[in-house]
Every structure is written in C-alpha cells, then in structure tokens.
Amino acid sequence: MPLPDKSGLKIVHLDVRDVRFPTSLGGHGSDALHTDPNYSCAYVTIITETGKKGFGLTFTCGRGTEIVVLTIRAMKRFVVGLNAAEIFADFAGFWRTITNDSQMRWLGPEKGVAHLAAAAILNSLWDLWARIENKPVWKLLVDLEPEELVSTIDFRYITDVITPDEAVRILKAQRKGREERFKYLEQHGYPAYTTQVGWLGYSDELVTELCHKYLQLGFTHFKVKVGLSVEDDLRRATAVRKCIGDDKFLMVDANQAWSVNEAIEWMKKLAHLKPIWIEEPTSPDDVFGHAVISKALEPYDIGVATGEMCANRVMFKQFLQSGGMQYCQIDSARIGGINEILAVYLMAHKLNVKVCPHAGGVGLCEMVQHLQLWDYVSLSCTMADRLIEYVDQQHEHFVDPCVVHNARYMAPKLPGYSTEFLPETLEKYTYPHGTEWRRLFKEGIFPLPDEAELVNP
Amino acid sequence: MPLPDKSGLKIVHLDVRDVRFPTSLGGHGSDALHTDPNYSCAYVTIITETGKKGFGLTFTCGRGTEIVVLTIRAMKRFVVGLNAAEIFADFAGFWRTITNDSQMRWLGPEKGVAHLAAAAILNSLWDLWARIENKPVWKLLVDLEPEELVSTIDFRYITDVITPDEAVRILKAQRKGREERFKYLEQHGYPAYTTQVGWLGYSDELVTELCHKYLQLGFTHFKVKVGLSVEDDLRRATAVRKCIGDDKFLMVDANQAWSVNEAIEWMKKLAHLKPIWIEEPTSPDDVFGHAVISKALEPYDIGVATGEMCANRVMFKQFLQSGGMQYCQIDSARIGGINEILAVYLMAHKLNVKVCPHAGGVGLCEMVQHLQLWDYVSLSCTMADRLIEYVDQQHEHFVDPCVVHNARYMAPKLPGYSTEFLPETLEKYTYPHGTEWRRLFKEGIFPLPDEAELVNP
Numbered sequence: 001m002p003l004p005d006k007s008g009l010k011i012v013h014l015d016v017r018d019v020r021f022p023t024s025l026g027g028h029g030s031d032a033l034h035t036d037p038n039y040s041c042a043y044v045t046i047i048t049e050t051g052k053k054g055f056g057l058t059f060t061c062g063r064g065t066e067i068v069v070l071t072i073r074a075m076k077r078f079v080v081g082l083n084a085a086e087i088f089a090d091f092a093g094f095w096r097t098i099t100n101d102s103q104m105r106w107l108g109p110e111k112g113v114a115h116l117a118a119a120a121i122l123n124s125l126w127d128l129w130a131r132i133e134n135k136p137v138w139k140l141l142v143d144l145e146p147e148e149l150v151s152t153i154d155f156r157y158i159t160d161v162i163t164p165d166e167a168v169r170i171l172k173a174q175r176k177g178r179e180e181r182f183k184y185l186e187q188h189g190y191p192a193y194t195t196q197v198g199w200l201g202y203s204d205e206l207v208t209e210l211c212h213k214y215l216q217l218g219f220t221h222f223k224v225k226v227g228l229s230v231e232d233d234l235r236r237a238t239a240v241r242k243c244i245g246d247d248k249f250l251m252v253d254a255n256q257a258w259s260v261n262e263a264i265e266w267m268k269k270l271a272h273l274k275p276i277w278i279e280e281p282t283s284p285d286d287v288f289g290h291a292v293i294s295k296a297l298e299p300y301d302i303g304v305a306t307g308e309m310c311a312n313r314v315m316f317k318q319f320l321q322s323g324g325m326q327y328c329q330i331d332s333a334r335i336g337g338i339n340e341i342l343a344v345y346l347m348a349h350k351l352n353v354k355v356c357p358h359a360g361g362v363g364l365c366e367m368v369q370h371l372q373l374w375d376y377v378s379l380s381c382t383m384a385d386r387l388i389e390y391v392d393q394q395h396e397h398f399v400d401p402c403v404v405h406n407a408r409y410m411a412p413k414l415p416g417y418s419t420e421f422l423p424e425t426l427e428k429y430t431y432p433h434g435t436e437w438r439r440l441f442k443e444g445i446f447p448l449p450d451e452a453e454l455v456n457p
Numbered sequence: 458m459p460l461p462d463k464s465g466l467k468i469v470h471l472d473v474r475d476v477r478f479p480t481s482l483g484g485h486g487s488d489a490l491h492t493d494p495n496y497s498c499a500y501v502t503i504i505t506e507t508g509k510k511g512f513g514l515t516f517t518c519g520r521g522t523e524i525v526v527l528t529i530r531a532m533k534r535f536v537v538g539l540n541a542a543e544i545f546a547d548f549a550g551f552w553r554t555i556t557n558d559s560q561m562r563w564l565g566p567e568k569g570v571a572h573l574a575a576a577a578i579l580n581s582l583w584d585l586w587a588r589i590e591n592k593p594v595w596k597l598l599v600d601l602e603p604e605e606l607v608s609t610i611d612f613r614y615i616t617d618v619i620t621p622d623e624a625v626r627i628l629k630a631q632r633k634g635r636e637e638r639f640k641y642l643e644q645h646g647y648p649a650y651t652t653q654v655g656w657l658g659y660s661d662e663l664v665t666e667l668c669h670k671y672l673q674l675g676f677t678h679f680k681v682k683v684g685l686s687v688e689d690d691l692r693r694a695t696a697v698r699k700c701i702g703d704d705k706f707l708m709v710d711a712n713q714a715w716s717v718n719e720a721i722e723w724m725k726k727l728a729h730l731k732p733i734w735i736e737e738p739t740s741p742d743d744v745f746g747h748a749v750i751s752k753a754l755e756p757y758d759i760g761v762a763t764g765e766m767c768a769n770r771v772m773f774k775q776f777l778q779s780g781g782m783q784y785c786q787i788d789s790a791r792i793g794g795i796n797e798i799l800a801v802y803l804m805a806h807k808l809n810v811k812v813c814p815h816a817g818g819v820g821l822c823e824m825v826q827h828l829q830l831w832d833y834v835s836l837s838c839t840m841a842d843r844l845i846e847y848v849d850q851q852h853e854h855f856v857d858p859c860v861v862h863n864a865r866y867m868a869p870k871l872p873g874y875s876t877e878f879l880p881e882t883l884e885k886y887t888y889p890h891g892t893e894w895r896r897l898f899k900e901g902i903f904p905l906p907d908e909a910e911l912v913n914p
Contacts, residue, residue: 033562037563061563063558063560064531064564067524068564070523070524071524074521101521103520105491106518106766109766111569111768113564114521114570157716157740160746260614261616282614283567285567287775288779312742314742318744
C-alpha cells in the first residue's frame with residue numbers, strides 16, 4: 001500500500017483536553033481498588049496544514065488526568081512541525097523518539113504517565129492515517145503489506161521472542177482465506193462479553209436485573225467484580241450463575257486486590273461456580289506471581305487473565321513466556337499505541353496465548369474492536385475462545401460509537417479509529433470548565449477542583 | 458522509640474520546585490541512552506504549623522521535571538492538613554493512600570511519574586521525622602525497634618517472599634554486635650566506587666586523566682559506560698584497565714542499550730577485561746531477560762547489576778527471585794521512599810543478594826549513604842562485596858553534602874536525610890526563573906523553555 005503523499009500533511013497543531021465524566025455518582029466502573037472512578041480521558045486533536053485531523057485519547061479514572069494532559073503538552077515538541085507522511089514512513093523511529101527522549105525517558109521508561117501520554121498521541125496519528133486513507137483503522141491494518149505493518153513496530157527488547165523477519169513470515173503465512181474472513185466479519189461481527197452486570201458498587205437487585213437484561217440481549221459471557229469480601233463475592237457470583245444458568249459463561253475480576261497466596265485460596269472458594277478466568281488476581285507487575293496462581297488454579301479449569309495495566313511490550317513478553325497469562329488483555333491506550341500493541345499480538349500469536357482485549361473505559365471499546373478485527377483477518381484467523389469486553393458506557397459521546405448487536409461487535413465502517421468526540425460532549429465534559437462540570441460544582445455535587453487541577457484552564 | 462508528640466506537627470504547607478542544573482553542557486552523566494542529561498530534581502519542602510521543615514527530592518534528567526512537579530502538587534491533598542506524628546504512627550497506611558488513590562492509581566500503578574512524585578514527598582517526611590528526632594536518617598532507622606521499622610512498610614504483593622513477622626525476626630536476629638558496627642562506621646565510613654571516570658560523553662584523554670585522579674584519591678573500583686559501539690567500549694575499558702592495573706576492579710554499565718542476545722555477545726567481547734558486573738544490560742523491566750544474561754555470563758565471572766529504574770518492590774521481588782540480579786542497585790528516589798526501599802533491602806537479605814545502591818544523580822549520594830549505613834548496622838551486618846556509587850557532582854548545592862574520604866563515605870552527622878538545598882542554589886537553578894537559567898537563556902546557551910514547561914511559574 002503506498003504511503004500518503006506528503007503534500008499538506010505537515011502537522012501544525014496539537015491540542016489536548018482534559019475530559020471527565022462524573023461516573024462515580026452511579027458506582028459505574030467501581031471495583032475492588034477503584035471504588036469511585038470518574039471515567040475520563042486526555043483527548044488529543046492533531047491538525048495538518050490543510051486542516052486534516054486525527055483524534056486520539058488515553059483513558060484515565062479522574063484525578064490526575066491533568067498530569068497526562070501536561071505530559072502530552074510536553075511531547076508536542078516531538079510532533080508539531082513534522083510531516084505525518086514522514087512519520088508513517090518511519091513510524092518505529094518516531095515511536096522511539098516519543099517514548100525514549102534522552103531526558104524524558106527517566107520518567108518511565110515506557111510506563112505510567114509517560115506511556116499513557118505517548119499512547120494518546122500515537123492513537124491520534126493512526127486515526128489521521130486511516131482518515132487519509134478513507135478507511136477504518138482495522139481496514140488500514142488489514143491492507144498494509146506485512147512488511148509495512150511490521151515496519152511500524154520498535155522491536156527493541158523483544159527480539160529474543162520475535163524478530164521483524166519472523167513477524168513478516170507469520171503474517172504472510174496467514175494470508176490464505178482472508179477475503180472470506182473479511183466478509184464474515186462484515187456480516188457477523190465479533191463476539192463480545194459484558195462487564196455491565198457486576199460492578200462492585202451495584203446492589204444485588206441491580207446485578208440480577210442486569211443479568212436478565214444482558215441475557216435477553218444475547219450475551220453468553222458475564223463478568224463479575226470480586227475481591228473485597230469472600231462472602232459478598234460468593235453471594236453475587238452465585239446470583240449471577242443462577243440467573244445465567246450452567247450453559248453460559250462466568251468470569252471474575254479482582255482488579256489486583258490480592259497477594260499471590262490469597263488469590264489462590266480465595267479462588268478455590270469460588271471455583272464451584274466455574275469461572276473460566278480470574279482477571280488481575282494480584283499486582284499487574286508480578287509475572288512470577290501470576291505463573292504461580294495459574295499453576296495452582298489449573299486443576300480447577302480457571303485461567304488467569306491480565307493485561308489492562310501491563311506496562312509495555314517487555315512486561316507482556318514475560319507474561320506471555322511465563323505460563324501465567326492464559327488470556328492476554330491488551331489495553332488500547334496504556335502502552336505505546338497501535339505500534340506497540342501489534343508487537344504484543346504478534347508475540348501472543350507466536351506463544352499461543354489468546355488475546356481478549358480490555359475495554360469499557362472511555363473510548364476503549366471503540367478502539368479495541370479495530371485491533372481484534374485485524375487480528376481475526378490477518379493474524380490469529382480465529383475467534384475461538386476470544387471475546388472483546390463490552391461495557392455500555394460513554395458510547396453516546398462519540399461520532400462513530402461502537403455498535404454491539406446480539407452480543408457481537410459490528411465492524412466499524414467510518415474512516416479512523418472511532419475516537420472522535422461529539423462537539424457537545426467537549427462543551428459539557430471538558431474539565432473543569434465544561435457546562436456540566438460547572439453545574440455539578442454549582443450544585444455542590446462535586447467540590448470545586450483543587451488548585452492543582454487548574455493548571456490547564 | 459516513642460513516636461514524636463503530635464503537638465505542632467500538623468503539616469500546613471507543601472512547596473515544590475523544579476530545579477535543574479545545565480550538566481549537558483559538559484557531557485557529565487552521559488550514557489548510551491541518556492546522551493545529554495540536565496541533572497535535575499523535583500524538590501519538596503513540607504512545613505508544620507510550628508515551622509518545622511522536611512526536605513525531599515526526586516531525581517530527574519531535565520525535560521519533563523515539570524510533570525513530576527505537577528504530580529506532587531496533585532498529591533498535596535493527601536498530605537497537607539495531616540499531622541506528621543499520625544503519619545509516622547501509620548506510615549504504611551499513609552503510603553498506600555498516596556500511592557494507591559482510587560482514581561490516580563491508574564496513572565501507575567506504583568511506577569513512573571506517579572511513583573517518582575510519591576518518592577519526593579515520602580523522602581521529605583522521613584527527613585522531617587529525623588529532624589524532629591535530631592538525628593540523621595540512618596541513625597533514626599537504626600534506633601527504630603524492629604516492629605516500628607517494619608510498621609512503615611506496605612507488604613501488599615510481597616508476602617509470598619517475606620511477611621512482617623519474618624522481617625521483625627530477621628532484624629532482631631541481627632542485633633548482636635550493632636554497637637561495634639555503629640562505632641566502626643563512625644570511624645571508617647563505608648566503601649565507595651567511582652563512576653566519574655567513564656561517562657560516554659568524555660574524551661579518551663579525560664577518561665585517563667580521571668582514572669589517575671581517582672586512583673590517587675584511593676578508589677579501588679571504577680565504572681565505565683558502554684553500549685554504543687563495541688570498538689569504543691573496548692578502547693575505553695582497556696585504557697581504564699591499563700590505568701588501574703589488575704589488582705583494582707572494573708565495572709561496566711550499558712544503561713539498557715541492548716537486547717538480551719546482544720548483551721551476551723557484547724559482553725563476551727569485553728570479558729577479558731574482567732569486569733565484575735555488567736549494569737543494566739537490557740530493559741529494566743525484563744526479569745527473564747536478565748536471568749538469561751546472568752546465566753550466560755556466569756562462566757566469565759561477570760555478575761548482573763540492575764535496579765536504578767526498577768519500578769517498585771514487586772519488580773524487585775521478581776528480580777531477586779529470578780537469579781538475574783547479582784547486585785541490587787536500589788535508587789533512593791524512584792520507588793516509594795524509604796518505606797518501600799526497606800522492603801527491598803529485606804527481600805534482598807532473605808534471598809541473599811547484595812545491595813549496592815545507585816547514586817550520582819542530584820541528591821542520590823546524599824540519600825543512599827543513609828540507607829546503606831542502616832543496612833550495615835541493622836540488616837546485612839557486612840560490607841563484603843558491597844559498595845555505594847559515588848559521582849562528584851552537585852554536592853556543593855546541599856547544606857549537608859555527602860563526604861567521601863579515601864574512597865569511603867563518612868557517616869552523616871546532621872539531622873535529616875541530607876537533602877536540603879542551599880538558598881543560593883534555589884535562587885540560581887530553579888527552572889526556568891532562576892538567575893543562572895535566565896543568564897543561559899539570555900546568552901543563547903539554552904533555548905527559552907517551551908510553553909509546556911512554563912506551567913509552574
């Protein structure tokens with residue numbers, strides 16, 4: 001696929017906004033460690049000299065979003081003034097510049113705030129590229145030649161597991177049947193599971209009500225948050241199992257609440273409810289710990305799922321090598337954009353681990369659908385035991401929201417990465433000056449922001 | 458040891474400054490991945506209602522320091538208004554609050570910018586505590602009862618390696634002979650090694666000149682930066698070995714330049730120069746990779762050293778378990794303050810790995826000396842094969858700079874953590890409004906700061 005012509009593609013502006021939704025008011029998104037999240041994001045718009053735009057975001061949980069915003073502003077120097085076509089021509093080189101500046105890399109390296117900020121910018125560039133090509137991102141990825149796709153990835157630190165040559169060979173070998181898979185996707189979409197039934201902040205009545213609702217919507221896989229009290233978990237998970245019956249599937253998610261030994265003991269008590277996975281049983285950094293848990297739970301047919309807070313491809317490399325990750329839950333806005341996520345997909349494929357993306361946060365469903373569709377057409381070529389998380393929140397704020405019918409993600413058709421906000425969303429939810437936030441402050445529903453949050457008026 | 462009386466210890470103010478030194482002008486601190494660092498820090502001052510002060514800092518490399526500053530400002534809400542005595546009474550609880558806020562933890566968790574910021578605040582609290590007790594921090598640590606010291610540590614995610622009870626038992630078992638060790642330290646200090654001889658940005662002449670200088674100063678251990686070109690590395694390391702002779706010790710430091718296989722091949726080419734360790738051969742996140750390198754280099758008697766960019770106690774736990782870390786190089790301002798560093802020392806002791814602290818950056822020598830002195834008196838009780846890094850930079854800016862005589866750190870005597878800057882340093886080097894920075898901008902030696910860096914005027 002030829003690269004876009006350079007003319008008009010000089011990036012002349014990068015704007016970033018702090019956008020927050022007051023989700024803590026309803027307990028939506030609450031789990032063992034994140035008891036009151038306000039689902040938020042740092043939202044990037046890049047503009048070329050001829051006015052072409054790219055939109056990208058990184059998900060956050062409220063407080064501290066201003067820090068990611070400032071970091072993105074500090075990274076403007078690596079982007080503004082460059083020609084987007086030249087970035088795409090050496091995307092891996094650009095990736096290393098933005099993630100490994102000789103002074104700023106001390107702040108990570110390649111993790112935490114710095115990587116979240118880089119993700120938002122990289123996401124906006126992929127969105128721009130797909131808009132230039134007039135394709136959704138998943139179609140752009142499918143249409144890139146294996147060599148072109150692989151050229152966007154920085155392989156530093158992962159060549160002991162996969163090299164660029166090997167990645168190209170794998171992608172070429174999987175080409176057979178891609179037209180059929182492409183058509184299948186356009187007709188049938190991709191399977192989803194729901195996390196909407198079991199947030200920790202929800203009452204038992206609400207959990208049961210939501211189970212019925214999502215059963216009627218055609219869902220077959222249901223995820224419940226656990227980890228604060230065994231008794232509560234047993235009661236809630238039993239209620240869900242009773243509702244959904246034995247022919248449907250249950251997953252549980254502890255959001256890092258436990259130590260290694262505690263995770264094993266706790267899960268033995270829930271094992272009779274037949275969850276297919278335990279998600280984030282302990283620290284997202286503990287590769288060895290996950291391997292120990294995984295081994296201990298194997299006799300119960302419970303797999304270990306993790307990845308939404310996995311810091312970068314090097315951490316994924318180890319999880320995938322360790323036997324401690326049966327389900328690889330890539331996040332679309334924590335590691336370094338699509339470039340680094342492609343590396344994770346390739347390693348997962350080689351090491352035979354299923355990818356089931358994390359989603360649910362602001363814009364995450366919108367993004368991961370593109371990645372998983374590409375994986376189906378071009379890499380794993382199967383949907384077996386693979387699902388995309390689905391949470392019915394904040395979709396109404398996007399120009400091109402994800403569409404889930406009969407528990408399946410329908411393939412996006414509009415150009416880009418599906419991450420452009422509606423103008424009225426920005427007017428209302430930009431923090432702290434959006435109209436909705438002003439109302440919430442005025443009515444005393446939220447306190448006025450701390451001085452620290454006001455650095456980006 | 459009784460806790461301080463609460464009266465007067467309410468924290469009423471937390472001030473944070475961006476302090477930068479223009480070290481890139483001389484190539485000081487330059488290595489394979491950090492080619493032009495401006496050694497910098499985010500500098501915290503906490504003040505109690507009666508005017509008692511605590512000073513704490515976290516090291517940075519220049520660009521992006523403003524992000525850490527903003528993060529510290531965002532964390533003020535967890536500190537200001539609390540009573541310091543109450544913090545010390547439940548230091549582990551406070552630690553979890555500041556590192557695991559339900560909304561902000563998404564920005565880490567426990568890594569990167571968020572953890573650097575927490576480190577600066579936690580360092581200032583330990584400094585305050587020691588000043589209240591009128592002792593240097595190392596003496597405060599030595600004087601705390603084992604139960605008191607252990608109570609400052611959050612053991613979440615590490616109980617599979619060490620529990621609080623076990624930590625207390627270990628500390629009690631090591632009490633014998635502490636008075637003698639204490640006296641020995643006061644007389645003889647603690648051995649240091651020098652990194653000053655081999656920054657990558659230095660010319661060969663300067664390297665040789667510095668070798669002679671540090672030999673005359675009594676140093677026996679010399680560290681050289683490597684990783685950009687085998688030929689250069691061979692030439693420089695050979696020159697150093699020739700200068701220092703076969704009876705002295707050489708270490709090499711690649712600052713994460715290599716992939717796993719590359720590290721092994723490269724080090725085989727340097728092996729005849731008999732380096733005792735290779736430091737940071739690859740990604741600081743690659744536990745498995747370090748283990749592979751370590752095993753491959755064992756026949757050459759080359760150990761693997763790493764830790765200055767190790768993100769938190771969970772990552773240290775795995776490195777210490779993996780056999781991939783023969784020298785544990787804790788950093789005093791990257792992980793969550795003394796609280797978390799104590800956890801690493803305890804795990805290293807249990808798993809029989811030597812701690813040789815990373816230092817050299819702004820204030821790092823000043824801080825780590827306290828930790829290592831405590832370790833000698835109270836935990837490992839030995840100096841065998843242990844050294845503290847020493848770099849002769851920026852000490853003149855501190856009220857109580859570290860003192861190295863005859864290649865040994867002399868035990869600090871003044872109260873606190875040795876991290877208070879002189880007033881004239883703040884006047885000159887506060888970025889971007891300090892007098893020295895204004896001169897550097899005016900004379901065109903540095904460009905005027907980007908808009909992004911001006912959020913904290």
